[in-house]
Amino acid sequence: MDELGILKFELSDLEKGSMKNVMDCLSTLRAQFAYMGVVSPIGGNKYGSPHGDASSNGLSSSPTFREEKQKISPDSKTQQALRSPVMTESSAASMHHVVHKFHEVFQLKQGRYSDLSAAKISEMMKSNSLDNAPTQSLLSVVNGILDESIERKNDKIPHRVACLLRKVVQEIERRISTQAEHLRTQNNLFKVREEKYQLRIRVLEALASGTGEERGVVMDRLQQIKIEKSKIEEEKKTGVEHVAKLIKEQEQRDVELSDLKQELKLAKQTHELHCLQMETEAKAAKDGLEGRMKELEILLEDSRNQVRVLEAYSQSKSNMFNKKEHIFKSFVEFQFGALKELMLSSKSIKHEILQVQKSNLEEFNDLGVKLKALIDATRDYHIVLAENRRMFNELQELKGNIRVYCRIRPFLPGQAAKHTTVEYIGEHGELAIVNPSKQGKDRRRNFKFNKIFGPESTQAEVYSDTQPLIRSVLDGYGVCIFAYGQTGSGKTYTMTGPNGASEEDWGVNYRALNDLFSISQNRRNSFLYEIQPNGLAVPDASMHPVTSTSDVLELIGVGLKNRAVGATAMNERSSRSHSVVSIHVRGKDLLSGAALHGNLHLVDLAGSERVDRSEATGDRLKEAQHINKSLSALGDVIFSLAQKNSHVPYRNSKLTQLLQSSLGGQAKTLMFVQLNPDVSSYSETISTLKFAERVSGVELGAARSSKEGRDVRELMDQLASLKDTIARKDDEIEQLQLIKDHKNDYTGSMRYGDSSASNDSSGVVPHRTRKPSDRRSVGSETSAYQESIPEFSDKHSEAGSQQSKLSDGDTGHMSSADSEILRFEDGDYEDRSSDISDAVPSVGTDPDGATDQSTKLSEPFRKSKVASTIRLLQNQTQNASKTVMVSRDNPKGSTSIKNTINSNLVKPPKRWQ
Numbered sequence: 001m002d003e004l005g006i007l008k009f010e011l012s013d014l015e016k017g018s019m020k021n022v023m024d025c026l027s028t029l030r031a032q033f034a035y036m037g038v039v040s041p042i043g044g045n046k047y048g049s050p051h052g053d054a055s056s057n058g059l060s061s062s063p064t065f066r067e068e069k070q071k072i073s074p075d076s077k078t079q080q081a082l083r084s085p086v087m088t089e090s091s092a093a094s095m096h097h098v099v100h101k102f103h104e105v106f107q108l109k110q111g112r113y114s115d116l117s118a119a120k121i122s123e124m125m126k127s128n129s130l131d132n133a134p135t136q137s138l139l140s141v142v143n144g145i146l147d148e149s150i151e152r153k154n155d156k157i158p159h160r161v162a163c164l165l166r167k168v169v170q171e172i173e174r175r176i177s178t179q180a181e182h183l184r185t186q187n188n189l190f191k192v193r194e195e196k197y198q199l200r201i202r203v204l205e206a207l208a209s210g211t212g213e214e215r216g217v218v219m220d221r222l223q224q225i226k227i228e229k230s231k232i233e234e235e236k237k238t239g240v241e242h243v244a245k246l247i248k249e250q251e252q253r254d255v256e257l258s259d260l261k262q263e264l265k266l267a268k269q270t271h272e273l274h275c276l277q278m279e280t281e282a283k284a285a286k287d288g289l290e291g292r293m294k295e296l297e298i299l300l301e302d303s304r305n306q307v308r309v310l311e312a313y314s315q316s317k318s319n320m321f322n323k324k325e326h327i328f329k330s331f332v333e334f335q336f337g338a339l340k341e342l343m344l345s346s347k348s349i350k351h352e353i354l355q356v357q358k359s360n361l362e363e364f365n366d367l368g369v370k371l372k373a374l375i376d377a378t379r380d381y382h383i384v385l386a387e388n389r390r391m392f393n394e395l396q397e398l399k400g401n402i403r404v405y406c407r408i409r410p411f412l413p414g415q416a417a418k419h420t421t422v423e424y425i426g427e428h429g430e431l432a433i434v435n436p437s438k439q440g441k442d443r444r445r446n447f448k449f450n451k452i453f454g455p456e457s458t459q460a461e462v463y464s465d466t467q468p469l470i471r472s473v474l475d476g477y478g479v480c481i482f483a484y485g486q487t488g489s490g491k492t493y494t495m496t497g498p499n500g501a502s503e504e505d506w507g508v509n510y511r512a513l514n515d516l517f518s519i520s521q522n523r524r525n526s527f528l529y530e531i532q533p534n535g536l537a538v539p540d541a542s543m544h545p546v547t548s549t550s551d552v553l554e555l556i557g558v559g560l561k562n563r564a565v566g567a568t569a570m571n572e573r574s575s576r577s578h579s580v581v582s583i584h585v586r587g588k589d590l591l592s593g594a595a596l597h598g599n600l601h602l603v604d605l606a607g608s609e610r611v612d613r614s615e616a617t618g619d620r621l622k623e624a625q626h627i628n629k630s631l632s633a634l635g636d637v638i639f640s641l642a643q644k645n646s647h648v649p650y651r652n653s654k655l656t657q658l659l660q661s662s663l664g665g666q667a668k669t670l671m672f673v674q675l676n677p678d679v680s681s682y683s684e685t686i687s688t689l690k691f692a693e694r695v696s697g698v699e700l701g702a703a704r705s706s707k708e709g710r711d712v713r714e715l716m717d718q719l720a721s722l723k724d725t726i727a728r729k730d731d732e733i734e735q736l737q738l739i740k741d742h743k744n745d746y747t748g749s750m751r752y753g754d755s756s757a758s759n760d761s762s763g764v765v766p767h768r769t770r771k772p773s774d775r776r777s778v779g780s781e782t783s784a785y786q787e788s789i790p791e792f793s794d795k796h797s798e799a800g801s802q803q804s805k806l807s808d809g810d811t812g813h814m815s816s817a818d819s820e821i822l823r824f825e826d827g828d829y830e831d832r833s834s835d836i837s838d839a840v841p842s843v844g845t846d847p848d849g850a851t852d853q854s855t856k857l858s859e860p861f862r863k864s865k866v867a868s869t870i871r872l873l874q875n876q877t878q879n880a881s882k883t884v885m886v887s888r889d890n891p892k893g894s895t896s897i898k899n900t901i902n903s904n905l906v907k908p909p910k911r912w913q
């Protein structure tokens, strides 16, 4: 519309309701189409306005008018296009281009045609330009040139302008002729049509003239046709307007379309680029995703496996839980059942408890009274227990504070000639030694000791007679057990046992230690023991606290490492020093607070030897001399004690220094006399036996003479009476123990609800389970104490042995004390006993006769009567023993003894005091 110069309106004008622009536009369009109708071939006037020729009305020279004419004068192609009901896209585009060209070529904006350049004019003259130029433009050119020539007043116009004018005029003429031809053709057509219509009119008139009726119909029909015609024309007009409108819309759409195409192209390029980019990204993303997908697949597979495993696991768990649930359910049901039962029983128990509480209260009151009695009884029990201990040790003393056991070792597997010197071993300590090289009376020598252990005796048997002394250690006594004998006779074997000994072969040392600790444990309720407290015993020796046998064994091991051992001709592994294990015990009576101190010396003496036989020389000889010297010192001490010398030479050797506390005084001494049975050792054997005999008979030798042999019987009676008293006391103690146990059981059962026997660890507990008749079944009235006082078991054997000793016809072995006779070098002792010629009167007793005495001893009695009686008994028996002893050199006397000593005579005591 801009190009056509038509006023336009915007869609917004319609929306706003401003119709002015719309109306202007429509009126301009109508005017234009009206003009087109005028210039159309049908109108017959192509160039002129409806009001006549422009040039003629003077408006032609007006540029506005020219322009207006140009604007509204489309060329033939344009007209054709406009006339064409359907306009193609290309034709519309070309029409637009042509109109544009016309304006460019022929529109003279300013100046004159005569001033136009030749090039411009030649361009205008191109047939193509002229052909395409609108007629109006051509006429404008003509008019312009003519106007210029009028203005120049017939002055000549330039040649090129004249050529242009002619060319334009020729073109106009050509067009006019074409137009005329067209008009003629049209005219002819109209004429044909007119004739046709005339013909129709005539037909119609004929018809009209025929009947009035028919004429009316025809007229109506004609009228209808006219109306139709006018309608058709109207529609045609509307259609033309519609086509123009469509053309405009089409153009607009084309523009939009091209813009859109352009945009589409751009968008397509952008899109393609974008697509490319997207594809690249997509590819990368796809690769990444594929990788990720593979990973995820692997993960998925793993997860599935895990899920399978977990499923299996959860299945098994679930099964297990189901089972458990089942079990729990049944358990809970069972528990509920049990609970119900419990509740029921709880009710009845509560009821019972109430009743029991009631009865308990009564019993408690009763018990309070009984408990008081028990406390008193317990106090008495402890007093009696202490008394018992005292009596026990006094009895030990009565049995003798020094005992001599003789042990004969067997022949060793490697020993060649097995000729023994031991001819006879009696059950009660008798020993007969023969000298194969002598004949007659001197061939045989008899000895008597507390006990003889033959070659077959076991370690346990040997120890069984030693055990009672260990108890004395814990009662506060000094005890010394030592082994004496020639080298290789088995001292170490007896004291320690063989190398790497099993428990069965353990020697005295180990067994004594075991007993020491076990008895101390048994007494823990009444005594607090401290074994081997820290301190120093002798120079270069130290003391260490111990709590068990193994502790002591460790210390012994340390000591043994320090012990000199060497091979001699007599013993492949001879101890070249004394070995002393000292155990010190400090005890405290928990009830009375009294303290006691005992000690135990376990001595394995170095072997005495005849240096000519042991073939010792050099250091070994010196060693042997030292050993013999210290043994000699030991003998001196023993005999000094025996003679009750004011001075006892303890300090002559370290050995006697060490043993001082367990030699003399209240100390008890046990000596194992070790013998080698081989004939080659005959002289050493005799020497050893003589020494032992002297030790064994120390007190006998030291006793003063007594002519009151008859007193022995009386004293024996008293002794038996005392034993009976002890037995009764034992019964009392036992009864108290039973009461105490009953109390413990009762209180235990009250506390724990267990009325069964309590497990009392005290050493006296076994008694309460035994009947009195059982206790006496051993054959002694003191057998109730066989476990706690095992020595009682051997009293008969000792008594018996003493009896045998006294009844032995050979009194040659009964040597008297003589401190000067201990000589090992010559292998024999010189017997220089004093002349004692008194015969022993007939003595004897019946133990059963003493049972009716002293059935009840009061405390003052015990303190005074018992003690004084024991002392008296000791003195008397010593005298009696002396009487027996002195008779050994008197064949007559010995015969007398043999005939008169009663078999029940108890061995006289051997005290050194």
Ligand SMILES: Nc1ncnc2c1ncn2[C@@H]1O[C@H](COP(=O)(O)OP(=O)(O)OP(=O)(O)O)[C@@H](O)[C@H]1O
Residues within 6 Å of the ligand: 408, 409, 410, 412, 455, 485, 486, 487, 488, 489, 490, 491, 492, 493, 494, 498, 571, 573, 574, 575, 576, 605, 606, 607, 608, 674
């Ligand atoms: N009762 C016995 N039964 C078996 N073998 C024994 C017995 N007594 C000793 N023996 C053995 O006799 C040998 C010598 O014994 P042991 O070493 O005990 O003698 P000893 O008197 O200590 O000698 P020494 O004084 O030279 O040290 C050892 O081989 C020992 O095993």
